[in-house]
Amino acid sequence: MAALRTVFFCGIGGSGMSALAQVMRHHGHVVRGSDRRRDHGQSTALFDSLGARGIALFPQDGSGVDDSVDELIVSAAVEEHIPDVRAALQQRIPVRKRAEVLAELFNRAEGVAVGGTSGKTTVAGMIGHILKQAGRNPTAILGGGLLNVSPPQTGNAICGDPGLSVIEADESDGTIVLYEPSISVLTNISLDHKPLRELRDMFREFVQKARRAAIINMDCALSVALGVEGIGFGVDNCQAQFCAENIQPVADGVTFTVSGTMFRLKIPGRHNVSNAVAAAAACSVSGVPVPQSADALATFAGIRRRMQVLGTAGGVTVIDDFAHNPDKIAATLSTLKEQPGRLLVMFQPTGFAPTRFLKDGLIAAFAAGLENRDVLAMPEIFYAGGTAKRDISSRDLIEAISGKGVNAGFYNERAEIARRFTEEARPGDRVVIMGARDDTLTDFANGILKSFAS
Numbered sequence: 001m002a003a004l005r006t007v008f009f010c011g012i013g014g015s016g017m018s019a020l021a022q023v024m025r026h027h028g029h030v031v032r033g034s035d036r037r038r039d040h041g042q043s044t045a046l047f048d049s050l051g052a053r054g055i056a057l058f059p060q061d062g063s064g065v066d067d068s069v070d071e072l073i074v075s076a077a078v079e080e081h082i083p084d085v086r087a088a089l090q091q092r093i094p095v096r097k098r099a100e101v102l103a104e105l106f107n108r109a110e111g112v113a114v115g116g117t118s119g120k121t122t123v124a125g126m127i128g129h130i131l132k133q134a135g136r137n138p139t140a141i142l143g144g145g146l147l148n149v150s151p152p153q154t155g156n157a158i159c160g161d162p163g164l165s166v167i168e169a170d171e172s173d174g175t176i177v178l179y180e181p182s183i184s185v186l187t188n189i190s191l192d193h194k195p196l197r198e199l200r201d202m203f204r205e206f207v208q209k210a211r212r213a214a215i216i217n218m219d220c221a222l223s224v225a226l227g228v229e230g231i232g233f234g235v236d237n238c239q240a241q242f243c244a245e246n247i248q249p250v251a252d253g254v255t256f257t258v259s260g261t262m263f264r265l266k267i268p269g270r271h272n273v274s275n276a277v278a279a280a281a282a283c284s285v286s287g288v289p290v291p292q293s294a295d296a297l298a299t300f301a302g303i304r305r306r307m308q309v310l311g312t313a314g315g316v317t318v319i320d321d322f323a324h325n326p327d328k329i330a331a332t333l334s335t336l337k338e339q340p341g342r343l344l345v346m347f348q349p350t351g352f353a354p355t356r357f358l359k360d361g362l363i364a365a366f367a368a369g370l371e372n373r374d375v376l377a378m379p380e381i382f383y384a385g386g387t388a389k390r391d392i393s394s395r396d397l398i399e400a401i402s403g404k405g406v407n408a409g410f411y412n413e414r415a416e417i418a419r420r421f422t423e424e425a426r427p428g429d430r431v432v433i434m435g436a437r438d439d440t441l442t443d444f445a446n447g448i449l450k451s452f453a454s
Contacts, residue, residue: 005070007101009033010060010084013043013439014075016170018050019141019157020102025053026139026159032069034060034084043439049154062087069093073101076173099175102141106165107180109139112282115169115176115206116187116217117199118327119275123187125303126279128158128166133296134288140166144322147301147308155304169206171199176206184210185282186230187275189222190327196222204228213285215278231285233277235270242281242290244273249338263294267302269335307332310445313453315427317341320445324350324436326361332434333369341430343374344421346414348435349381349394356392363397367404375424376401376408377417382438414444422451 009021012033025031032055038047039059051057058064062083065072072088072095080086088095106113114124121144128140129148137160145155158166169176169184171194184207189199204226207214214230217223218240232240235247235256244256244263253265256273258280265272280293302308305322312318323332329347336343349355349362366376378394398410411417421431433445 004028004030006030006032006068007071007073008065008069008084008088009073010082011035011075012050012055012057013037013046015143015156016141016168017073017075017098018046018154019143020073020098021050021055022053022154022157023105023139023141023159025055027162032056032058032064034058034064036060037439045151046154049151060084065091065093067091071096071101073098097175099170099173099178102167103175103178103180105162106167109163109165111165111167111179111181112183112185112286113167113169113179113181113206114185114187115171115203116185117171117190118325118331119187119271119278120168120170121303122272122275122306123185123278123282124166124168126276126297126300127185127282129300130279130283130288130293130296131164131166131286132158132160133299134283134292136164136286136288137161138164138166141168142303143168143170144306145304147304148299171202174202176202179206180209180211182210182212183215183282183285184213185215185278186217186223187278188217188220188327190325200226215281215285217274217278219274231281233274233281235274235277242277242284244277247273251339258294259290261291261294264298266298266300267307268338269307269331271331271335305442307335310442311449313449314425315429316425316452317430318445318449318452319430319432320442321432321434322436323434325358326365329362329365329434330369332432333365336430336432337369341428342426343370343430343432344377344425345370345375345432345434346377346379346417346421348379348414348438348441349397350436350438352381352383352390352392355381355394355397359392359397363400363404366401366408367406370406372405372407374407375421376406377411377420378408379411379414379417382435384437418444418448418451421448425452
């Protein structure tokens with residue numbers, strides 16, 4: 001796609017889609033798009049921001065896909081019943097997946113690709129932030145918004161030099177093998193999306209493609225077992241070239257040292273220490289000294305919906321969190337338990353097939369991470385559409401978790417959960433809203449926060 005083109009994004013509101021759309025517009029392409037959420041009046045701030053960048057938005061009824069469009073970009077499998085896709089096929093306009101287009105752009109650049117089951121967005125965001133602070137003017141395409149960037153900017157894209165790119169390499173649909181990075185970062189490997197055997201094969205191919213260096217988590221036995229030579233990082237295994245030592249949780253984050261350099265993060269958690277060491281290792285290979293990375297990360301505010309504190313009212317703090325698989329949930333709960341205060345957690349599982357696949361791990365994560373005084377509430381599984389087999393319910397998870405001694409309840413409506421939390425929360429408690437893909441979760445969390453202020 002070297003020549004300037006007119007491209008249409010079907011489902012432009014997705015985090016990865018909107019980020020790529022912004023970058024392509026920055027590079028001079030004519031960008032159009034549609035999204036069902038915009039048609040339903042949702043996520044208005046996001047779509048206003050895209051429109052302000054010169055991206056033309058249309059209803060998702062096929063009306064924006066005409067003979068001036070060179071290419072229709074979709075997020076995953078082509079669903080021919082979608083009017084935009086149908087219009088493209090009727091006019092013989094090429095239809096391509098987002099990952100294919102991203103790989104085409106990325107593989108021409110000096111690129112850093114971040115893969116792994118957990119931590120991709122935060123590590124990629126940290127790398128983009130460090131490189132930007134170092135004056136390197138990177139382009140970054142992220143799966144979540146940088147909190148360093150204020151609205152109306154979306155924060156999930158840094159529009160800079162196309163010759164230096166930072167991306168997340170997603171394994172969920174197998175497209176991670178399309179990327180040919182100069183530097184690859186493997187954060188970890190655990191069960192999510194696919195069986196471990198498939199994940200190992202994909203991640204091995206991913207790290208082997210690194211032209212300059214592979215950055216590998218030495219604390220993760222499955223990552224080490226890939227047998228790929230690389231530069232190690234860790235927080236537990238200090239045989240790694242980049243290792244965090246003297247880790248100290250503090251009220252507003254965490255401190256640690258790497259090779260004698262003191263780091264102070266504004267975001268808490270041992271998992272974020274690991275993320276920061278991975279980012280510093282990758283940036284070191286890219287020519288940024290460790291002390292310079294430490295200075296940059298001291299100003300890193302985090303990623304939206306990654307343990308994001310929305311505010312405190314009436315003595316109750318409300319936190320918005322993207323955790324949706326067992327490892328992410330365990331990391332969030334472990335980090336929250338480093339500070340005092342009861343937890344009132346709402347978790348909305350994502351998708352029937354993923355919930356079925358991860359059921360045992362989800363149950364174990366909540367059973368281990370919550371105390372008797374804490375509260376767990378679940379609405380029904382979030383369903384984004386399709387032909388999924390609905391043979392599992394959040395009620396199944398709750399019954400199993402309750403059987404392990406956790407104060408857990410199933411609710412048919414989220415409004416019932418809001419009422420319970422509003423009535424039950426006391427000063428010093430923390431309300432945590434967990435789940436992925438459903439953008440209305442943040443609105444729900446803000447609504448609870450507002451109720452405590454009234």
